[in-house]
Amino acid sequence: MEYLSLAGILLGLAVLIMISFKGVPIIITAPLAAMVVILFSQMPIVASFTGPFMTGFTNFAKNYFLIFLLSAVYGKMMADSGAAKSIAYKLSAVANKFPGNEKFVAIFSLVIVNSVFTYGGISLFVVMFTMVIIAKNLFEELGIPWRLYTCVSLGMSVYTMTMLPGTPAIQNLIPMKYLGTTPTAAPVLGIIGTVVSLILGIGWIKYQLAKAEKLQEGFMPTGTEISKVVLKDEKVEEMNLLVSLTPSIVLLVVLNILKQPPVVALFAAVVTSVILFYKRYANIVKSLSDGANNAIMAITNICIVVAFGSVVAASTGYALVIGALDSIPGPPIVQIIVAVNIAAGVTGSASGGLGIALESLSQKFLATGINPEVIHRVAAMSCGGLDSLPHNAAVINDLGVARLTHKQAYINMFVLTVLTPVVATIVVAIFASLGVV
Numbered sequence: 322m323e324y325l326s327l328a329g330i331l332l333g334l335a336v337l338i339m340i341s342f343k344g345v346p347i348i349i350t351a352p353l354a355a356m357v358v359i360l361f362s363q364m365p366i367v368a369s370f371t372g373p374f375m376t377g378f379t380n381f382a383k384n385y386f387l388i389f390l391l392s393a394v395y396g397k398m399m400a401d402s403g404a405a406k407s408i409a410y411k412l413s414a415v416a417n418k419f420p421g422n423e424k425f426v427a428i429f430s431l432v433i434v435n436s437v438f439t440y441g442g443i444s445l446f447v448v449m450f451t452m453v454i455i456a457k458n459l460f461e462e463l464g465i466p467w468r469l470y471t472c473v474s475l476g477m478s479v480y481t482m483t484m485l486p487g488t489p490a491i492q493n494l495i496p497m498k499y500l501g502t503t504p505t506a507a508p509v510l511g512i513i514g515t516v517v518s519l520i521l522g523i524g525w526i527k528y529q530l531a532k533a534e535k536l537q538e539g540f541m542p543t544g545t546e547i548s549k550v551v552l553k554d555e556k557v558e559e560m561n562l563l564v565s566l567t568p569s570i571v572l573l574v575v576l577n578i579l580k581q582p583p584v585v586a587l588f589a590a591v592v593t594s595v596i597l598f599y600k601r602y603a604n605i606v607k608s609l610s611d612g613a614n615n616a617i618m619a620i621t622n623i624c625i626v627v628a629f630g631s632v633v634a635a636s637t638g639y640a641l642v643i644g645a646l647d648s649i650p651g652p653p654i655v656q657i658i659v660a661v662n663i664a665a666g667v668t669g670s671a672s673g674g675l676g677i678a679l680e681s682l683s684q685k686f687l688a689t690g691i692n693p694e695v696i697h698r699v700a701a702m703s704c705g706g707l708d709s710l711p712h713n714a715a716v717i718n719d720l721g722v723a724r725l726t727h728k729q730a731y732i733n734m735f736v737l738t739v740l741t742p743v744v745a746t747i748v749v750a751i752f753a754s755l756g757v758v
Contacts, residue, residue, distance in 0.1 A: 322363070326638030329361020334667055337629070341712035342727050347622050347669070350712065351629040358629075362636040369632055377631025378624045381676060384498070388491055389444075389620040390613060391587035395568070396443040397612030398591060400451055402598035403558065404565040405443065409434045409455050411562050427459045428472050428526055435476030441569025442489040442590055444619065445477045449719050452477075456723075457547055460540055466533045467544030470723050471733040475522040478709060478738045480515040482671065483701040484745070487577040491672045492704055494583045496697040499683035504577055507698035507758050510749045514702055517745040525736050546724035558601075568593040622714040623670050630668035630677050643682070653689035654750045657696060658703045662743070666707030670714065675704035695753045702746040709738035 337354040341347060352374075359369045399405045419426040431452065438448045456470050482490045486508035493504055500506075541548075571593045576586035595605070602608055633639050642663065649655055660682055665674025679686075679700065686696050709716055711727055716734055720727060 323637045323641040326358075326362035326636045327641055328638070329358045330633050330636060330638045330667065332361065333357035333629075333633070337669065337712045338710060341669075341717060347712065347714050347717065348625050351625040355629045355632045358632050358636055358638075362638060364632075364636065369635070373631045373635040374628045377634075377677075378628040381624050381627040381673060382620060384676070385491060385495075385672070386616075386620055387584050388494065388587065390616040391584060391591060392442065392444045392489075392491070393616035393619060394609060394612030395572075395587055395591045395594065396448070397608050397615060398594040398598070398602075399443055399568065401603070401608040401611075402594060402601045404560065404568070404594070404598060405438065405448075405451050406455075407559045407565045408437060408562065409451060410559065423463050424465050424530055425527060427463055427465060428469060428530075429523070431456055431459070431473040432476035432522070435473055436481050437566075437569075439477045439481040439490065440485060440488055440573075441566065442572040442587065443569075444615075445482075445715055448477055449715075449722050453547075453722050457544075461544065461548070464539040465530075466538045467540055467547055467723075468725060468730040469526075469529055469533070469733065471719070471725065471730040472522075472526050472529065472737065474719065474734050475518070475526075475737045475741070478715065478734075479522070479705060479742055479745075480518045483705040483742070484511045484514040484518065484698075486511045487573060489572055489576055489583060489586060492675060493701050495672060495675050496679060496700055499679040500687070500693040500697050502693050502697040503580070504583075506694040507692075507753075509757055510695065510698045510753055513752055513757070514698075514742075514745040514749045517748050518741050521741045521744060522737055525733070525741075529733065543725065543729050549724075564597065567597060619714075623673050626668040626670045626712075626714065627673035627676065630664060630670075630673055633667050634664075634677055634681060652750075652754055653686070653691060654695070654699055654753060656689075657686055657691075657699050658746055658750060661700050661703035662707045665704045666710055669708065669710055669712040671704040671708035674708055675700060678704070691753075692758060694758055699746060699750060699753065702742060702749060706739060706743040706746060709734055 333354040336357055337350050340350040340353070355374055359366055415426065415430050434455070435448060435452060439445055452473060456473065460467055460470060481488055483492045486505040488504065496502055496506070497504070568590045572586050572590035575581045575589045576583060599605065643660070649659060661675060661678045664678040665671050668674045668677065687693065711731060716731070720730065
């Protein structure tokens with residue numbers, strides 16, 4: 322029975338990935354994949370959807386909706402005021418100052434822009450719409466293959482999401498609820514993970530550029546579809562860089578220095594944006610409304626995969642997997658890495674998988690005697706590994722905005738947002754076992 326259920330989990334996950342590859346919305350594929358798990362696990366159909374499925378959906382929304390709402394509103398306020406573009410254009414202009422290395426510097430400057438945005442608290446679901454405009458102009462001007470646009474995901478889906486101490490990303494905030502930690506938990510481990518990720522990321526970008534150079538590949542052919550799209554790039558009056566960054570600075574100070582809850586810090590950032598940039602909004606009510614709508618879309622996509630993951634967690638096959646954790650060789654920290662990666666991979670969501678894993682296993686992890694700060698950092702980093710499989714909502718959205726297919730450009734995401742975080746997490750676990758925090 323347990324092994325049949327486990328087969329159902331694997332098949333359900335395969336269905337989720339394959340259908341997502343075809344571009345079908347996750348809100349449709351997740352219930353279908355859940356049905357596969359339910360049937361193979363011989364669970365009652367109606368009770369499973371009204372029970373674990375909807376419970377997982379509503380619990381995640383209840384716990385994190387306010388954070389998603391304020392994050393999305395803040396991101397929209399930064400975008401509509403022109404502050405986000407002011408930051409982006411000032412940083413990406415650096416590429417022209419390195420003759421002979423323009424292509425690498427162009428891509429890496431976008432990585433840095435992404436990092437500034439996301440570490441400053443702007444949701445990656447908002448960032449991608451700004452980034453694609455800047456990137457298209459840079460890539461086309463410098464003749465960089467458009468398929469390499471997905472390399473910039475290194476700056477919004479890796480270290481600013483789970484590694485850098487103090488990041489306001491939801492993935493860094495979830496462990497606080499279960500472990501009693503702070504956003505700056507295990508700062509040295511986080512910095513080590515960031516350095517490893519940057520080294521691996523830079524190596525991959527250079528490799529891909531060398532490969533493209535050898536093939537004499539330019540912006541086309543992978544830029545064909547994006548070249549047909551007239552991207553809205555309204556000219557805005559650029560502002561001082563420090564002024565543009567002020568709301569993000571306020572967010573980080575309130576969160577990490579004043580030690581206020583994430584909701585308070587995000588609210589402070591929104592209020593600061595309104596005060597500083599009030600005259601720059603064409604319609605401030607519309608900006609607030611659009612931000613709220615973005616939040617609903619983002620959290621719905623994550624809640625639906627959490628719902629699928631909750632069905633998986635209620636199956637006998639999942640119990641078999643969790644029960645097998647104790648037999649994994651090595652220190653208990655390995656169990657954390659494996660358990661969280663499995664949950665994130667099954668749900669296709671870093672935050673969703675992390676929430677499921679810590680909900681059911683945080684007490685087990687704490688009982689091992691590992692420093693809660695280490696658990697926080699390793700668990701957060703682990704959720705940023707297998708989460709970015711092809712059915713991940715952010716992956717699908719980013720490819721869609723860039724008019725790229727999985728076949729053309731997912732390989733960069735896989736290397737930079739799946740393999741790279743996994744390797745970085747293993748390195749961090751080694752340092753943690755030596756007593757580094």
